Structure formats: C-alpha cells, structure tokens
Amino acid sequence: MFDAAFLVRRQAPGLLLSGACYAGGLFVGLAVSAFLLVQAGVPAGALVDEFLVATFLTSDGLSQTLTAALPLVLVGLASAVAMRVRFWNIGIEGQLWLGAVAATWVALGGIGPEPLRLPLMLVLGAVVGAAWIALPLWLKLKWGVNEVISTLLLGSIAFLLVQHLLFGVWRDPATNFPVTAAFPEASRFAATGWGQLHYGFLLVGAVTAALWYLLDYTRVGFYADAVGHNIKTARAAGLPVGATITGLVLLSGALSGLAGVTIIAGTEHRLSQVVGNGYLFSAIVVAYLARAKPVWVLVVALALGAVFTAGNVLKVFYSISEGMIVLVQGTVLISILMAQFFSTYALSRPS
Amino acid sequence: MIDTLHQSGGRGTLFPGTPPALDLRGIDKAFDGKPALVDASFSLEWGEVHAIVGENGAGKSTLMNVAAGVYAADGGEQTIDGKARSPRSPMEATAAGLGMVHQHFRLVQSFTVSENILLSLGRDSRIRTPAQAAAAIAAKAAEVGLPVDPARVVADLSTAERQRVEIVRVLLLGARILILDEPTAVLSEEEAKMLLSFVRRLARQGHAVVLITHKFREVAGFCDRITIMRHGKTVMAGAPVADIDEGEVARLMVGEALAVSERPLSSPGAVNLSVSGLTQKPDRFGQGLNALNFELHAGEVLGIAGVGGNGQEELVACLTGLSRQDQGSIRLGGRDLSRASPYDRRKAGLRIIPSDRFETGLVRELSIAENLALTQVAKGNFGGTFFLNRKGMRHAATAAIQSFDIRGASPERAAALLSGGNAQKVLLARELDAGMKVLVAHSPSRGLDMKATLFVRNAIKQAVEGGAACLLISEDLNEVLSLSHRVAVMNRGSIAGCRAIGDVTPEWIGALLAGHV
Numbered sequence: 001m002f003d004a005a006f007l008v009r010r011q012a013p014g015l016l017l018s019g020a021c022y023a024g025g026l027f028v029g030l031a032v033s034a035f036l037l038v039q040a041g042v043p044a045g046a047l048v049d050e051f052l053v054a055t056f057l058t059s060d061g062l063s064q065t066l067t068a069a070l071p072l073v074l075v076g077l078a079s080a081v082a083m084r085v086r087f088w089n090i091g092i093e094g095q096l097w098l099g100a101v102a103a104t105w106v107a108l109g110g111i112g113p114e115p116l117r118l119p120l121m122l123v124l125g126a127v128v129g130a131a132w133i134a135l136p137l138w139l140k141l142k143w144g145v146n147e148v149i150s151t152l153l154l155g156s157i158a159f160l161l162v163q164h165l166l167f168g169v170w171r172d173p174a175t176n177f178p179v180t181a182a183f184p185e186a187s188r189f190a191a192t193g194w195g196q197l198h199y200g201f202l203l204v205g206a207v208t209a210a211l212w213y214l215l216d217y218t219r220v221g222f223y224a225d226a227v228g229h230n231i232k233t234a235r236a237a238g239l240p241v242g243a244t245i246t247g248l249v250l251l252s253g254a255l256s257g258l259a260g261v262t263i264i265a266g267t268e269h270r271l272s273q274v275v276g277n278g279y280l281f282s283a284i285v286v287a288y289l290a291r292a293k294p295v296w297v298l299v300v301a302l303a304l305g306a307v308f309t310a311g312n313v314l315k316v317f318y319s320i321s322e323g324m325i326v327l328v329q330g331t332v333l334i335s336i337l338m339a340q341f342f343s344t345y346a347l348s349r350p351s
Numbered sequence: 352m353i354d355t356l357h358q359s360g361g362r363g364t365l366f367p368g369t370p371p372a373l374d375l376r377g378i379d380k381a382f383d384g385k386p387a388l389v390d391a392s393f394s395l396e397w398g399e400v401h402a403i404v405g406e407n408g409a410g411k412s413t414l415m416n417v418a419a420g421v422y423a424a425d426g427g428e429q430t431i432d433g434k435a436r437s438p439r440s441p442m443e444a445t446a447a448g449l450g451m452v453h454q455h456f457r458l459v460q461s462f463t464v465s466e467n468i469l470l471s472l473g474r475d476s477r478i479r480t481p482a483q484a485a486a487a488i489a490a491k492a493a494e495v496g497l498p499v500d501p502a503r504v505v506a507d508l509s510t511a512e513r514q515r516v517e518i519v520r521v522l523l524l525g526a527r528i529l530i531l532d533e534p535t536a537v538l539s540e541e542e543a544k545m546l547l548s549f550v551r552r553l554a555r556q557g558h559a560v561v562l563i564t565h566k567f568r569e570v571a572g573f574c575d576r577i578t579i580m581r582h583g584k585t586v587m588a589g590a591p592v593a594d595i596d597e598g599e600v601a602r603l604m605v606g607e608a609l610a611v612s613e614r615p616l617s618s619p620g621a622v623n624l625s626v627s628g629l630t631q632k633p634d635r636f637g638q639g640l641n642a643l644n645f646e647l648h649a650g651e652v653l654g655i656a657g658v659g660g661n662g663q664e665e666l667v668a669c670l671t672g673l674s675r676q677d678q679g680s681i682r683l684g685g686r687d688l689s690r691a692s693p694y695d696r697r698k699a700g701l702r703i704i705p706s707d708r709f710e711t712g713l714v715r716e717l718s719i720a721e722n723l724a725l726t727q728v729a730k731g732n733f734g735g736t737f738f739l740n741r742k743g744m745r746h747a748a749t750a751a752i753q754s755f756d757i758r759g760a761s762p763e764r765a766a767a768l769l770s771g772g773n774a775q776k777v778l779l780a781r782e783l784d785a786g787m788k789v790l791v792a793h794s795p796s797r798g799l800d801m802k803a804t805l806f807v808r809n810a811i812k813q814a815v816e817g818g819a820a821c822l823l824i825s826e827d828l829n830e831v832l833s834l835s836h837r838v839a840v841m842n843r844g845s846i847a848g849c850r851a852i853g854d855v856t857p858e859w860i861g862a863l864l865a866g867h868v
Contacts, residue, residue, distance in 0.1 A: 219728050219739045226725060229716040236671050236703060236711040237725040238694030 007345040018343045025339025029332035036327060042318045050313055055306035063195025067267060069305030070204045074259035075279045076286030076297040077211055082252035083292045084215070084224040085245045086231075087140070091133060091151030092256045093280040094158035098132045099125035099257025100264050101162060104180055104271040107187035107264075108170065114186040121187060122203070122261050129257015130250040132158065137249045141242065155280070166273060179272040189266045200266040207258070212294040224248055256283075281326065285333045304329065370433025372397045372528050372559035373449065378417055378427035380583075385800060387413045388424070389583045395528065400551055400560045401589065402570040405580035406604055406864075407659050407826040411563045412454075414580070415530045419451035420444035431528070442473070450526030452517045454533050460506040464488065467505060468520045491523050495556075497549055511542040529553065530561040535569060536660060547573040565658045567597050567865040579603045601861020605828055620649025621684075623820035624701075624789045629679035631665060633844070638662040640669065640676065641845040647789060647820040652811070654835030655824045655846075658864060662844035663824050664706070667793045670822075671703050672696050673711065684788055697726055700788030704778055704795050706824075712778050713766045720748035720762035723781050751780040756806075772803025779810050790814055790821045796830055808834060828860070840864060 010017075038044050054061040075092050082089040089095075103121035106112070112120045132154060139145035166178040174181065189198035215221035223244040226234040234241050263275050282304060290296035311325035373395040380388040388410045395401050403411045417424045420438030429437045431447045438444035441451070458467050465484040478484050485501035492499040499512070499519050508516065514534060521529060531550070535543035547562075551573050554560045562574060570577055570592055577595060579587040586603050587595075624647040633639035640662050647653050657663060668674040670681065672693035680689040683699045691699070705711040713722045724733055724744045733747075734740035748762035755776045759769065766774060775795065782790065792811060796804040811834060815821050824841075825831050831838055832855070839849035840863035847863040 217739055218737060219734070222721065222724075222728055222739055225717060225721070226714050230709075230714040232673070232711045233709075233714050233725070236673055236693055236705070238692070238697045239725070239729055240694075 021339040021343035025336035029335035033328040072301035075283035078255035079283040079287035080292040091155040094155030095129040095256035096260035097158040099129040100260030102128040103261040107183040117186040125257040125261035126254035130253040133253030198266040399575040402574040409580040410583040449528040450521030451530040465501040654831035657841035702782040704792040706793040715767035755780040
C-alpha cells in the first residue's frame with residue numbers, strides 16, 4: 001500500500017496546524033499512557049485523581065509537584081541552551097553528579113563562613129558542571145569529535161567517581177551505608193514550610209527568567225539561532241560563532257551542575273547513588289517538548305513534575321514499577337514528536 | 352545552423368541498417384516555468400562515442416536525464432533502438448537497455464561492491480546472494496576489461512574505482528547505451544585517459560556511449576561525433592568530430608551574444624582589492640588555487656568566467672574568510688586582510704553574494720528582518736550588549752522591503768518562504784550598504800527569472816558607479832560580458848588569462864574555457 005509514497009515538506013505549517021498536531025500528539029500520548037497504566041493494574045477511575053487532582057488541585061500535591069519540578073527545570077534549561085546551538089549534551093547526568101560532588105565537598109568539609117556556605121556550593125557546583133562539559137566541547141571545536149559519545153561517556157565516569165567517594169571517604173560513619181552524612185543546616189536550602197518546598201524555587205525562578213531574557217531579548221539568542229540553523233552563514237556574516245557555542249555549552253554544563261546542588265541541598269540533604277538518576281532522559285524530554293524555549297521549559301517541567309509525583313503515589317498504592325513512569329514519559333514524548341513530524345511533512349501518494 | 356540539425360541519417364554509423372540507439376526529438380522541459388530544454392534533439396548510433404558539449408546550464412545533463420528517465424519531458428519523442436520509449440524512471444530506462452552514470456555516485460559507502468550492485472538488481476534478477484553477485488561482477492569486469500574488486504567496501508575505494516563500479520553496475524543491469532555525465536571531471540589525467548580508452552573499446556564492441564564533457568581535448572581524441580547545446584537548444588547535432596575545429600566549437604558553445612562593445616571606465620579609481628599569490632592546496636574533493644593575482648579598482652567590475660568547479664567556490668571561501676589560504680595575501684584599501692576574520696573583513700568594507708544563497712548567505716529558518724540584521728547586530732547597530740532592538744530590526748526590514756521591492760515579504764516571514772529572486776533581493780539589500788567597498792558576487796543571477804536577473808545586474812551596476820569595486824564570478828558568460836570592464840578566465844585553480852572587455856573574442860574565451868593555451 002505504501003509502495004510509492006513521498007514525504008513532502010510543508011512550506012509554512014500554520015500556527016493552527018502546528019497547534020492541532022501538538023495537541024493531538026499529547027492526547028494520543030496520554031491515552032496510550034492511560035491504557036498502559038490500566039493494564040498494569042491502576043483502576044481507570046484513579047487516574048484522573050492521581051494525575052490531576054493529587055498533583056495540582058490539592059495543597060500537598062501542588063507543593064510536591066513544584067518541588068519535583070525544580071531540578072527538572074534546571075536540567076531542561078541545560079538541555080535547551082545547548083540544543084539552541086545544535087550541541088547534543090547527553091552528559092547532563094555527569095555534570096549534575098559533578099556539581100553535586102563539588103557541593104558535597106563544601107558541605108561536608110564546612111568550607112567557608114556559614115552564611116556563604118550555600119552560595120559557595122551553588123557557585124562551585126555550577127563551575128564544576130561547566131568544567132565537566134568543557135572537555136567534550138573542546139574536542140568538538142578542535143577536532144570535530146562527536147559530542148554525543150564524549151558527553152555520554154563522561155557521564156559514566158562521573159557516576160563511577162561518585163561511587164568511589166560514597167564507598168570510600170564519604171561513606172556514612174553512622175550507618176556504614178554508601179551515602180554521605182546528612183548536611184548541616186547551613187548547607188541546605190531553607191524550607192518554606194509548605195510541604196517539602198524549599199527556597200531553591202526562588203533560584204530556579206530567577207535562573208529561568210534570566211535565560212528567557214538572555215535568549216529572547218539580547219543578541220545572544222539571536223546569535224544562537226543563526227549558529228544553530230546555519231553555522232556557515234553565521235560564520236560568513238561575521239558572527240562570533242565560536243564564542244556563542246562555547247558560552248551556551250558551558251552554560252548548559254553549569255545549569256546541570258546547579259541542578260545537582262539543588263537536589264542535594266534542597267530535598268535530599270545528602271549525596272547518595274540515586275539522586276541524579278533519570279535526569280538525562282527527563283532533560284531531553286523537557287527541552288524537546290518545550291522546543292528549547294525557557295518559558296516553555298518551565299511549563300513542561302511542571303507537567304513532568306506532576307507525573308513524577310503521581311508516579312510516586314502509584315508506586316506505593318498500586319505497586320507500579322519505576323519503569324512504568326519512564327515509559328509514560330517516553331510514550332508522551334514519542335507521540336508528540338511523531339505529531340510534530342507530520343506537522344512538518346505531508347504524506348503524498350502519486351495517483 | 353538549422354541545416355546541421357537533422358543530418359544524422361546514417362553518417363558515422365558503424366552498423367549500417369540498424370536504427371539509432373537513442374533518438375530524442377523536440378524535447379521540451381521547464382523547471383518551475385523556467386525553460387531548461389527547448390525543442391532539443393539528439394541522435395546516437397550504435398558503436399559510436401558521442402560527445403555532448405556546452406556551457407554550464409546549456410541543458411546537456413537535463414537532456415540526458417530525460418533520456419534516462421530521471422526527469423519526465425514536457426514534450427517530444429524518444430526512441431531507444433528504434434522503438435518508441437519514454438522511460439518514466441531510471442529502472443524503466445535500464446530495462447530498455449539505457450544506463451546513466453551520474454556526476455555524483457549513487458553508492459552506499461558502507462556496503463561492499465557486491466552488496467551495492469545486489470541492491471540495484473531488483474526483485475526479478477536471478478542473482479540473489481552476494482556470492483552470485485561477486486561472480487557476475489567479476490565476469491562482467493573481465494569481459495569489458497575494467498578492473499573491479501567485488502569484495503571491497505565502497506568507502507575504501509578511490510573516486511576512479513567508484514566510477515568503475517558504477518559503470519560495471521550499469522552494464523550488469525543490461526545497459527547497452529551508456530551515458531556518462533562529465534566522467535573525467537573527478538579524475539586525474541592518467542585515469543581520464545584510461546576511462547576514455549575503455550569507453551572507446553566498449554563502443555567498438557557494439558555499445559553506444561554518450562559523453563557529456565567540457566573539454567575539447569577529449570572530444571577530439573576519443574569521440575566520433577559531437578552535439579553542441581546552448582541555452583537548452585541543440586545548436587549542432589551530431590557532426591563528425593573530424594569535420595569540426597576547436598574554434599567553431601567554442602563559437603557555437605558561447606554563441607553570438609558575445610559581440611561586446613568597449614566599456615571604458617569613466618574614471619579608473621584607486622585599487623580597492625588586491626590579491627597576490629593566493630594559493631591553496633586542494634582538499635579531498637575540491638580544487639586548489641594556484642597563485643592567483645588580480646587587482647580591483649574602484650568603479651570597476653572584474654568578471655571571472657570559467658566552468659564551475661575550477662576553483663571559484665574556493666576563491667570565494669578564501670575571500671570571505673571561511674577558509675584560509677596556504678600562501679598569498681588579500682589587501683583591501685591598503686589594509687592587510689590575509690588572516691582577518693570574516694567580521695574584520697566586513698568591517699573593512701568587503702561584501703559577499705555567495706552562489707548558494709541559503710548555504711552561506713541567508714538562514715532559511717530566520718525571519719527576513721533577522722536575515723537583514725545578521726551582519727549588523729554584532730556591530731551594535733540594533734542595541735547594545737543587554738538589549739536587542741527587535742522593533743528597530745523590523746522597521747529597518749520594512750524599509751528594505753520597500754526600497755528593494757521584495758515581493759511576498761513581511762519582516763516576520765521566514766526567509767525560506769521567499770522565491771529565489773526575492774531571497775536574492777534580501778541578500779542584496781543587506782550587502783549593498785553604505786559601507787561597501789568591494790563586492791564579491793558569485794553567480795548572482797543563477798536560477799533567477801529575467802526580471803530578477805535584470806534587477807540584480809542593475810543593482811551591481813549602481814553599486815559600482817557609486818564607487819565600489821566588484822569581483823563578478825560567474826559561469827554564465829552573458830552575465831560576465833554584460834557587466835565587466837575586464838574579463839579573466841579561471842581554469843583548474845589558475846587564472847588562465849585576463850583581457851579588457853574590448854579585446855575579448857569568442858575564440859579566446861572558448862579556448863581558455865576548454866583548458867587550452
């Protein structure tokens with residue numbers, strides 16, 4: 001039946017068509033996800049309850065959703081700023097781990113005066129996260145080494161370093177488990193008193209606003225778009241191509257590192273082997289669905305935060321596995337990507 | 352010329368009494384309303400090597416692509432071996448016994464030669480395994496005398512070897528009519544000779560071969576007859592090579608339009624651009640540059656003619672600052688720009704219109720306003736470090752759209768949605784600004800309709816009258832001749848000659864284009 005079919009690029013997909021495709025993709029993704037969850041043993045009636053009411057419409061649920069969304073916003077932004085210049089940062093988890101390690105070093109060692117402890121953790125985490133992506137960046141700019149491979153593998157190295165530390169010098173002396181001791185108060189974000197939410201949300205909000213301004217209202221965003229879409233033209237037009245790529249990629253690493261600090265200083269209050277798991281995949285999902293736009297990253301991250309919150313409840317009450325939650329994310333992502341594809345291409349069959 | 356059009360009846364036929372291997376009559380073809388072939392004809396006999404020559408864009412490749420089923424003709428008749436056949440796909444053409452080897456090879460790099468050939472054999476072939484394919488390839492290669500190793504991976508093969516694979520593939524698919532599109536353009540002298548001798552041998556064994564070429568040397572040495580095309584028309588059909596000399600070929604290729612008048616410089620200005628000893632080693636696919644020297648005066652257009660692929664792209668890349676020469680210097684208005692960045696070159700007054708608008712000129716996905724502002728933002732013309740004045744960009748774009756009469760455009764519209772002519776106007780509006788001292792324009796009217804072409808040429812004329820200097824690089828001789836004060840010809844990365852426009856003759860330019868002198 002498809003012996004002879006061609007994909008024809010649509011000239012200018014209108015806002016209506018794009019919107020309809022996006023919404024259609026989202027709907028299909030949610031429907032398939034609902035079907036999967038019901039098959040896995042969640043009562044159909046509980047779905048709306050868990051995914052909507054218990055995540056946004058109750059006070060506890062909302063604070064839980066917001067808390068879960070904070071690191072998602074940061075890693076989503078990290079993925080998005082690199083994506084803008086067509087740099088595929090697949091090492092977000094690595095940079096996140098390294099940022100967390102740097103912050104843990106400050107927290108456990110009691111480095112610096114107490115009032116400056118948390119700011120120091122944040123700055124150092126960001127710097128170390130940026131440093132961890134500097135090597136793949138240099139390799140790519142200098143030798144054309146594919147960053148997908150180099151960032152991904154450096155992520156594994158970062159995790160091995162974390163394990164080395166947790167099974168070695170940082171092992172909790174009280175329990176002998178491979179987790180660090182709990183951080184002192186000075187190394188934590190203060191709690192707001194509303195559920196688990198901590199004052200890290202101010203930082204995340206400020207960072208998002210700053211990036212939104214940077215990418216939409218300064219020349220950085222302008223350069224990034226030119227470089228990302230057509231690097232040769234950007235070069236020929238005399239734009240600072242190298243500086244744009246370097247700046248945004250380092251920023252991406254810094255944001256990942258900052259996400260690591262936010263997780264351990266905000267909710268976990270210690271470094272363990274699980275704090276950074278799964279953020280790479282989520283970051284890509286968020287950045288893709290948000291089309292690498294900071295404000296949309298915020299929106300998508302909140303939605304994903306709700307999925308995580310609901311997932312945690314489902315895990316407890318209906319013994320749904322962690323894998324199901326990842327599957328739901330993946331299903332929604334894939335169906336929206338497919339819908340986007342058909343808003344860009346039309347299927348044409350010659351008569 | 353008309354009397355030479357239908358003279359093929361029997362002349363040059365090595366197998367008397369057989370119908371022509373391939374006969375095309377009255378072929379018309381237009382792309383987006385722009386005629387590429389107008390009543391073109393071509394006749395090929397069994398046993399001959401038949402050259403098709405013509406300038407770039409004369410329609411040689413288009414006509415052969417019609418014959419091979421790649422393009423569908425808008426009108427006309429085609430016969431293959433005496434039977435009316437108009438193949439609607441390359442597969443149908445091969446089934447009818449006609450195969451074409453394109454300039455860009457169609458091989459899967461990571462597959463072996465056998466696998467590649469197996470891939471194109473199709474469902475009906477009796478050859479079904481790589482081993483069978485290898486045996487068939489070896490047999491065919493031995494039969495025609497063309498060395499090909501079926502077991503090797505295509506990525507490891509040299510260009511000449513890949514070409515041999517393509518030829519064996521076409522023959523193995525059953526082609527007895529072989530069309531080669533500029534086969535020697537990618538080969539060394541030695542390899543070219545070997546290929547052409549092979550082609551001649553193949554024809555004598557009873558095949559028929561079409562050779563698309565620019566080089567008269569190859570025509571004289573290896574072909575039986577020659578067909579010359581110009582502007583989509585056949586201007587000489589199947590004349591025996593022995594009866595025609597190079598001067599006549601050059602004259603027919605280039606046409607009468609060459610009659611040019613003196614175009615004195617109103618006031619020869621100071622030297623704006625001086626290039627000396629510009630040398631670049633060839634990269635894997637490209638052409639090198641050999642010690643180019645030229646000077647460009649204010650108020651002057653220096654036209655560089657030449658067949659595409661002789662170093663024009665490389666020269667533009669070097670001038671733009673996208674690639675760096677190995678030796679030589681570029682000076683603009685006394686400033687040494689040899690090692691300067693594209694940004695500094697622009698600041699010094701260099702402006703570029705590249706041959707491919709959307710490769711190094713415009714960004715498809717960005718809006719017209721953004722494309723117009725592309726070279727301005729870094730200079731701080733639309734706000735400082737902390738704010739980008741998008742409103743200002745839109746206002747400037749609205750003004751540019753009006754003054755350059757860019758149709759179908761609004762500042763917010765993506766550049767990709769513009770027609771070729773209007774996209775070129777956007778580029779002109781951006782490049783022809785007050786700061787321009789030297790304009791490098793590469794095929795500025797390629798792909799444009801008559802009206803847009805005139806617009807572009809007038810814009811260049813006005814820019815030059817305003818005191819800029821223009822280096823016009825074009826494969827379209829008409830364009831070079833209609834604008835230039837001096838004409839140079841580029842061949843194999845060198846400037847083969849340079850004359851004032853009044854001294855340019857068709858013989859001189861034809862000989863330099865074909866690589867003689």
